[in-house]
Amino acid sequence: MFSSIQEYQQQLLSGSTNCVAVVSHYLQQIEKHKNLNAFVNVYKEEALQQAVVLDEKRKQGDSLKKLHGVIIAIKDVICHKDHEVTAASNILKGFKSIYNATAVQKLLDEDAIIIGSCNCDEFAMGSSNENSSYGATLNAFDTTKVPGGSSGGSAVAVQAGMCMVSLGSDTGGSVRQPADFCGIVGIKPTYGRISRYGLIAYASSFDQIGIFGNNVDDVQLTLEVIAGADDFDSTAIQQSSLNLSSIVKEEKKYRIAYFKEAVEHASLDTEISIAINETLQQLKSEGHTVEAVEFDLLDYVVPAYYVLTTAEASSNLSRFDGVRYGHRTKEPVADLVEFYKRTRSEGFGKEVQKRILLGTFVLSAGYYDAYYSKAQKVRRLLTDKIVTIFKEYDAIVLPTSPTTAFKIGEKTDDPIAMYLADIYTVFANLTGVPAISVPLYKHSNGMPFGLQVITNKQDEETLLAFSKLLMQQYKSYQHLAVNE
């Protein structure tokens, strides 16, 4: 409907549109695309009411706050006061948050309109949005295919024009991979850039809120608003705000690294490999430095990621016990242990149960050294590697995903195949660096795919500037039409 938030706000100021009309439009879109199952809750009355208030504010001559009237959807793992938040799990069905996540509070403080909460994999565990108590979300380009996960609903909400930007969470790729599958932009900032206060924890040393948008500018604006230090999250970066206004505009020549092992990996779709190689060649011919960097750890990243995240999840999810909140078994029980067992077996889905068991196992006294401490060592090696790389390069370029969106059900019986789909994304979470998926390509099978860019810790500036360059000069197709 609008090419960017900036254009929308200009139209608001010129009077050619107003928030009520725009909210109504997005509500219609949500209704029209109900079959995609992207939303868990839609806040119709509330969004319209807020639109009325904002239209009045402009009439009074108030200057526009940064996200004035911007229509935003949030993943069902982010707390929004007095609204249901369930992590797409039966264990939290009906639970209403009693406070706002810091990111949500910051959106509201800048006059954004939150239109609804989005479907996702249960507790953000998944790569396809099929592990949800609300059922799968469908990809708007091809409804027989997954939108990616775990933030699939948030991605489809942007993809099918049901909101302007959306929030997801990215523990191992859950923003970048669905962005890749849906043909939109998805950023995971530096670990700690956005407060995790009010984000339901999956693996706390990996979790980060991320943003989906149609273009880099919208994502950048939203990031500027929600980033920043927070007394409620001691891991949030202690820098009061993120100032991207000085973003590199001039014709900078970038020093770009890529991993041969990644672009030649056996699991990578040939067309994706060719497309990325072509982009690298083009960048080189335009005067950027493009060099292969040795990376012999690729086959260890997925195992290390799943050992560490399941360990953290097994601890984080112990709070869902049916005593204080959430689902509680109605079956007669003999004692407290049976009460916990029944409650948790009824409330958690299969994937979540599997990960709690796996995480408990890798932390158990007999196996801790064999798995958990080994995986920590891999994490350390990766972090050291990244420090060395960014001494010489501005950015690393990688595929986002080894394939385009796969069929619904295709990988559900093969968890290893599903986990291996995260091969290119978990690296940024293991090391804490910022990463983005930029929608540059279209596959001959009709589906979009993106290019992943990674920069040094806290260097979102280069990440965004380079992404803009890619979108302007290297995007190989025009917008794929979703029936808006």
Ligand code: GLN
């Ligand atoms: N697919 C990964 C997992 O299942 C990533 C999930 C995420 O980033 N939340 O763990």
